[in-house]
Amino acid sequence: MDGLKQRISKAVRGQTQPTQTILSSLLAVEDELGYIPKEAVDEVADFTGSTINDVWAVASFYPNFRFEPPCLHRMEVCWGASCHLTGAREVIQAVLGAAGLQEEGDTSDGKVSVRLNTCLGACAQAPVISVDHHLAGRMTPADARTRVVQLLDESGPAGETNP
């Protein structure tokens, strides 16, 4: 647990930009850990001279923040209008199906977090997904399914192999 606290403290207190706020501190923690643990809320409150309520208010507002450790991989699927019109629904369906999920969330083996994103910013290549922050466009359901299966098949530290 000390390791976690140290990483949080380093992220929060290691910010270099002149304007440091509750939000910028939370984003620094997210960059470091991929989520906002309870300990980070205390640290950010302390660092910014705010209450933990102030920090929770900000953290709960922006849906990019999550409060449990993320899976090994992060897959985002765009559901913006350009993607919607070019087949995002089928891509989302394929991703959720391959991941064994009914809606956005984490696979039970801790390997893939699936999240819907309002716009990934590459609309000319719609439909777009992103895997571990790397964009991929002109996505087909089959291609999306393959990518999920590859991530699930990878042997990693996050628990059991193929279900």
Added chain:
Amino acid sequence: MAVSFEELQQEAQSRWQALNAGDRPWVRIGSAMCGQAAGADEVFEALTESLGRNNIPASVSRVGCLGLCFAEPLVDVQFPGGPRVFYANVTPETARQIAERHLAGGSPDLDLAWGYLGDGAGLSNGDASSMLDLSRHPMRAMETRIALRNAGNIDPRDIHQYVATGGYRALHQALTQMTPEETLAQVAGSGLRGRGGAAFSTGTKWRFLAGSNAPVKYILCNCEEGDPGAYNDKGILESDPHTLIEGMILAGYATGATYGYVFIRHGHDGPIEKTRAAVRQAQEMGLLGRGILGSDFDFDIEVALTGDSYVAGEESGLMESIEGHRAMPRYRPPFPAQVGLFGKPSNINNVKTLAYVPEIVANGAEWFSGIGHEQSKGTAILCLSGALNYTGMIEVPLGVNLKDVLYQAAGGVPGGKDLKLVQTGGPLGGVLKAESVDIILDFEVLREAGAILGSGGIIAADEDTCVVDLTRALIAFCQYESCGKCFPCRMGMSHLLEVLERICRMEGVPEDLELMRRVGQDMQSGSLCGHGQLGFNPVASALRHFSDEFQAHIIDRTCPTGRCLEPRYSPRQTRR
């Protein structure tokens, strides 16, 4: 490390000469978000690996977006003195072929090459006939490039390339030959209007700020850009961040502000990284900081990040977010020019608006106001997506016909299908049916037609589209993004979504249309910001153009396409 502007220009010129007329070819790889999504990173790796393995000398730059996004990944090869030869939709495999044939041998691979820019006669094998002259490609032929003048042409990470192509000339000119008032007069006289959606006069806005005697004033640049279908702000930052930085410094000089923020959504890594690098370089060169270019003018810039929030792109929500709070709009008055960020007078401008400023100052107000149409001066920077053959980012003079943009520049609808509608101006904008696209791009004309130009996103939908389903998707976005501060928006969006869901399930009742109108009116009159005030627009314009289709769902209980009956997905979690 601050140098004089003359020294900086000389250094930039000599580097530019070496790049363009040296002993080796220059390879540019389109690597903005659109390029990356098409596989530009893999292409870059394959190409550089092949060059290294085969000892082929070449300079390789990862440039931004040339606008021809549909052809990404684009590889652009230029031998000293020759034209630029383009390869489209390059894969790692073809990237290696380009290295081993064209770059090693000096002659374009005619089996692979797509087109050229420049003098085709300058090709070493003399054969440009099998290649397309890209200046005549429909997507480029209609263009007048001002804000995008360098996009795809220069390395966004290299300040010298920006300076070598005329960059910071306007800033130097303003600081040495013009007063702040004269600088402001150029912008005001040009007729420039904000490109974030409201189309308010930039000169007037700047005068509000210039009129304040407060010691600390801010210039804020809005690149939150959460609109699905628009990526031109990010495109500018990824392609030519220095044009924005120069525009911001000029805005600071004209208004007496000394600090600026560029506000970008966390997670949009390309624009963030390139803007931060550009700010650092400008600081190192004495273009930002104290006593810019030896003058007594101080100005500095910081990149501030927001979390995911569309309302953070609303001007007062933006200020709340920079201050680190929930991105919820403020009451106005007081307006930002009086009480803005951290309580200080502030001006908020969109990326595109500021990106025009260097060229306006360099070429004068009359030059800019000579481009465009009536009260809509200059160009429109459009992002074309959806059911179009040529998707991408183009800059066309205001006053061109939307029909020409869709059917010529964008090449019409793929698969021989018919266009059904276009959605413009982002999720709070509106739709135009195919029969109504014969309309000129002009802020007033489009507003009159119920479809705003907004920030320039144009999404085309073909005949297979169900309007009710599309409207539901737009309202689902608006509902998800409502910040929750004003109850007419918070609850209204949910009500609209519920009613649209019902209509999509063929369970709508005739009273639903009137119910939605009433909800929309309440949202408009009872919300603090544009999100709630304009949030009914997608429904209103769909009803205006496609009331038959809503009637078919409600009365006949049929959908011409069946799309609305398919399952719909949206995020599990909303704002708390």
